[in-house]
Amino acid sequence: xxxxxLELWTAPSAAAPMLRSSSADAVAGxxxxxxxxxxxGGTWASYPQQEKQVTLIDADEVAxxxxxxxxxxxxxxxxxxxxxxxxxxxxxxxRYFTVGEVLLFGTKRCPPCTHLERLTGWKLVKALAARGxxxxxxxxxxxxxxxxxxxxxxxxxxxxxxxxxxxxRPVPRIVALPD
Numbered sequence: 001x002x003x004x005x006l007e008l009w010t011a012p013s014a015a016a017p018m019l020r021s022s023s024a025d026a027v028a029g030x031x032x033x034x035x036x037x038x039x040x041g042g043t044w045a046s047y048p049q050q051e052k053q054v055t056l057i058d059a060d061e062v063a064x065x066x067x068x069x070x071x072x073x074x075x076x077x078x079x080x081x082x083x084x085x086x087x088x089x090x091x092x093x094x095r096y097f098t099v100g101e102v103l104l105f106g107t108k109r110c111p112p113c114t115h116l117e118r119l120t121g122w123k124l125v126k127a128l129a130a131r132g133x134x135x136x137x138x139x140x141x142x143x144x145x146x147x148x149x150x151x152x153x154x155x156x157x158x159x160x161x162x163x164x165x166x167x168x169r170p171v172p173r174i175v176a177l178p179d
Contacts, residue, residue, distance in 0.1 A: 003087025003150040005099060006059050009076045010035035015119060018076045023145030026054065026102040026138045032081055051107045051173065055080040056150075057133030058089055065131060071122045079116060080133050087150050089134045094172040096139070096158035100148030103140035103161050108173040110135045137170065139163040 009018040013036050024032045031038035031053035038053070057080035066073035075083040082099065092106035112128040140161050155165040164170065 001087055001091065001152055003084045005082050005144070005146055005148045005150060006085055007075055007083035008144065008146050009079075009081055009083070011079070012036060012039065013041050018079060020076055023143050026099075026104075026141045026144045028138050028141040029053075031138060032144070035081065051135050051137075053138050054082065054104060054136045055110055055133055056082045056084055056089055056092075056136060057110075058087075058131070059083050059085045061128075061131035061133075065124065065127045069122060069124060069127050071120075071124075073120070073122065073124065077120055078112070078128070078133070079119070080110070082144070082150075084150055092134055092136070092152070093174075095152055096155065096163060097136075097150060097152045099144050099150050101140075101142035102138060102144045103153070103158060103163055104136040105139055105158075105163070105170050106172060107135045107137050107170065109133075109175045111175060 008021050008024055010024060010032050011018045012034065026032055027038060057075065057078050059075055062073060062075045062078055090109060093109060094106060096103060096105050111132040112125050114125060116124055159165045
């Protein structure tokens with residue numbers, strides 16, 4: 001199962017507009033260089049570090065929500081870092097995967113919060129609840145960029161890249177989504 005990164009977004013601070021880039025440095029244990037969470041200043045900065053390093057959302061889910069709600073919701077407005085297509089993002093939770101040369105671990109699903117509604121002025125929480133993407137932690141850094149392939153990797157492959165497996169393997173947080 002593989003997908004592809006279509007867009008890459010970061011913001012320098014909690015409520016700052018998202019800025020699109022063609023690539024960014026992913027720093028192990030930190031996130032995307034220049035992004036609010038890597039800088040320690042995101043809205044959810046008090047949450048566990050692994051849960052906010054990188055966020056991913058599916059472009060087709062964003063388009064579906066925009067049509068459903070009747071607003072011009074573009075992927076960059078969702079405040080997620082990587083916009084993907086072709087891979088079921090919920091399947092990444094609890095698994096290692098690569099984006100280009102970067103090794104990530106899916107830490108949890110990422111339903112939106114009312115902060116997104118405050119910034120956009122649109123009622124999006126309910127429509128995006130099960131389509132808000134996923135959070136991931138960076139285990140092996142490198143450059144990530146638009147066009148990169150997103151693919152699941154085995155624990156053996158992750159271990160060969162230096163990631164913890166077995167009893168030291170990270171544990172995802174299960175987020176209950178509304179029905």
